[in-house]
Amino acid sequence: MASTTFVLKEPTSKDETLVYMLFRFNNKRLKFSTGEKILPKFWNPEKQRAKETKQFPDYLEFNTRLDNCESAIKTVHRRLVNDKILPTVANLKEELLKELLDEEEQEGMTLFKFIEELIKTTSKRPNTIKNYKQAQARLTEYRTARKRKLDFEDINLDFYYDFTKYLQDKKYSVNSIAGFIRNIKVFMNEATDRGINKNLEYLNKRFKVVEEHADAVYLTQDELKKIYELDLSNNERLDRVRDLFIVGCYTGLRFSDLEYVTQENFIKDNTQIRLKTQKTGGVVVIPVHKFVKQIYDKYFGVLPTSISNQKMNDYIKEVAELAKIEDKVLISITKGGKREQSSHLKHELISTHTARRSFATNLYLADVPAITIMKITGHKTEKAFMKYIRLSQEENADKLINHPFFN
Structure with a gap:
């Protein structure tokens, strides 16, 4: 019924x-x-x-x-x-x-009206809506700058190349441009599914999302231990942020999921966490690391409350700086069609997402099979999962040194 x-x-x-x-x-x-x-x-x-x-x-x-x-x-x-x-x-x-949406409304629907309606009615998560709005803003800026009409029938290869060039001239990175193109394809797919759009040139294989492998850091086991053992008893703000971050590093959960972890999620005498994730709706079961168990006991079964992502990112950088996570890291990024490099102290690059990346990389370095880690991270393909793995050339060589081929 x-x-x-x-x-x-x-x-x-x-x-x-x-x-x-x-x-x-x-x-x-x-x-x-x-x-x-x-x-x-x-x-x-x-x-x-x-x-x-x-x-x-x-x-x-x-x-x-x-x-x-x-x-x-x-x-x-x-x-x-x-x-x-x-x-x-x-x-x-x-x-x-x-x-x-009656036929008259469908016939009078323009690309920009449709995007506005989609943003207004979608049930997607706030970050996705934010990305939709950014793509909408770039399209509006492009239309104004080029002084050209822009509707469904205009989203073709000529538009694709010119729009990409426009964004490169504006010094957007390759991955930022990829995000805008990806969401334009989302808009077009939605309009096509609803019978509003008939132009399918956006499906051309040359109308593609071009990404580059972004440089991103992970924290080693030794670095995580330094952060975990850092005495923050005189700073409750950083103490709670550090503890929540450590839980993320040893569970692989997104920070959007950590706030939903309660005592009921700890099963089998608190040796496992079972949780339905917010982003995918999939259920994960994660072994409880000793650090996570100690944090669980510290807060009597109630993990620290999550704060805004922006504040969390700021505070965890403070924590990492206090823990002396200060190796120099060289970051490369393509902007405006040119490859740029910059040097940073490692603590400056740490964010909430570093936790999930650290979890995946440290397990991979410990020779846990990728498919086993993916059961927790929720990645559907090994290709997508491997984007999370952050190994230097030296770490890769260290991992191989004990392989039978080299002995």
């Missing part, structure tokens, strides 16, 4: 928050952003509609739009069933978007 519910994205927020529609069917769930926003104080969670109050005079129109969403999802679900098509999350979402 299919069912529809409406929930707030952030029910305890003091600001307006998105309303999601959840449609459950055949033991599956479609999560759809209605694009509607409301202050939680005006929301009736029992009726799953806006409260009928003078303080929110638009409640009638607001609730009508939610009614229309509910009616639309029921219609498309019934249509698929009647046509003997097995409903899936993908085809339901596609048909729902068509149902909510």
Whole structure:
């Protein structure tokens, strides 16, 4: 039996928050952003509609739009069933978007209107939405600078080469440009799936996302030990940040997942952590390292609260500097089509993501099979996983020295 519910994205927020529609069917769930926003104080969670109050005079129109969403999802679900098509999350979402966007709106939809609508209604994570907005901004700047029309039919190879050249002239790095191109392809794919776009030149193999292997650091076991043993008893702020960072280094969890680790996630006498990850929804089971166990005991089973990513990055650099993580590191990056090199102290390059990278690299150096590590990191392919591994030429030689081939 299919069912529809409406929930707030952030029910305890003091600001307006998105309303999601959840449609459950055949033991599956479609999560759809209605694009509607409301202050939680005006929301009736029992009726799953806006409260009928003078303080929110638009409640009638607001609730009508939610009614229309509910009616639309029921219609498309019934249509698929009647046509003997097995409903899936993908085809339901596609048909729902068509149902909510009538033919006249589809015909009048421009590329920039579509991107705006996609950003407004997507249920993607905040970082993904941020990347969408950055790609949108670059497209807007490009259109203005080139004084040219830019719509679906204009996203072709000529655009690709000129847009890439424009970004190179603006001194964007290769990987930044790759991100913009990747999201333009996302916009075009979404528009194509919804029947709005007919131009498929963006699928040409030459319309490609070009990336370079980014220089990034990892922390060795010795460096992690120095950070872990650093006396921060007189600085609670850095002490808690250090402890959370260490947990990341020995679990491989993203920082977006660490805040969801509770006592219930520690299983088998606290020897393993079992957690459903936020980004992929996959379940991981991770052996508990002795440092993690000690931190777990230190906080009586409640890990330190995560703070904003930006503050975490700033604070962990402070911690690493105090721990004397100061080797010089040479970083290379391509900007404006030219390869640039710069020297940094290692602690200056450490961020929250260094934890996950350190976890993968240290296990790899310990001869743990890649496929075993991938079970924890969640990488689907060894190619994607190997991007995480950070070995110098010397470390690679050290790893090989005991191989039978060299003995």
